[in-house]
């Protein structure tokens with residue numbers, strides 16, 4: 001982003017929702033790749049012990065020598081943990097199952113909520129000239145997700161277009177508010193994105209109507225449709241944008257990327273976030 005008013009450093013976006021299977025990893029990968037294809041430099045942080053984002057981008061377990069776990073334990077610097085992906089302009093810090101014990105191991109560390117924040121602000125990061133860092137959060141509101149919220153400028157919340165979608169949101173919003181009050185007063189909402197949307201399904205349309213009525217501008221105009229190509233792509237270690245560029249899923253993630261960029265261009269110095 002060649003915006004002279006923009007402060008130095010990438011925009012850091014945490015992709016979070018404590019529900020599993022709502023499209024966090026899918027959105028992190030495909031939105032990240034869509035932005036990389038637009039010419040932005042994107043880093044993806046896999047913060048889920050399941051390592052789905054790493055796998056989905058073709059970083060197999062044997063390639064995960066230095067991981068986000070080493071970063072959190074301050075045993076590695078970010079530039080040692082960063083790996084190139086097959087996508088031009090896109091890097092990843094992978095995750096392994098080790099990460100599942102980080103919660104317990106870090107409990108007595110006074111800086112435990114700030115470890116990712118500090119890791120992402122090491123000077124060596126500047127060399128990558130990153131525009132965006134996306135953090136793929138685990139399906140919980142644990143210390144890992146708190147680290148993501150403390151490190152981030154904004155929260156991007158994927159919401160699956162199905163019954164009870166809005167139910168878990170209040171818990172997430174409470175945690176966000178707590179983080180804002182205690183550790184990161186700059187944290188904003190990037191927005192809420194409806195995923196696995198089926199326009200022929202009444203329920204999808206109802207969830208969309210409820211979300212727009214209750215959350216207003218926070219909800220992205222772009223809807224991510226349920227699309228089989230999106231779900232097939234990870235098993236080929238690819239984003240859907242590489243696997244089937246003309247699919248509806250690819251088109252939707254390109255639209256989302258453009259909407260996100262547009263939102264970040266209007267307003268103040270580091271815009272795009274909204275209070276809430």
Ligand SMILES: Nc1ncnc2c1ncn2[C@@H]1O[C@H](COP(=O)(O)OP(=O)(O)O)[C@@H](O)[C@H]1O
Nearest residue numbers: 020021022023024025026196225226227230231
């Ligand atoms: N738009 C979509 N269309 C079809 N399947 C999808 C779509 N988005 C996600 N999925 C599938 O839904 C499952 C859960 O998605 P995932 O991104 O892993 O969720 P989370 O990271 O929130 O747990 C995966 O199998 C994924 O392939």
Ligand SMILES: [Mg+2]
Nearest residue numbers: 024025048052
């Ligand atoms: Mg996931």
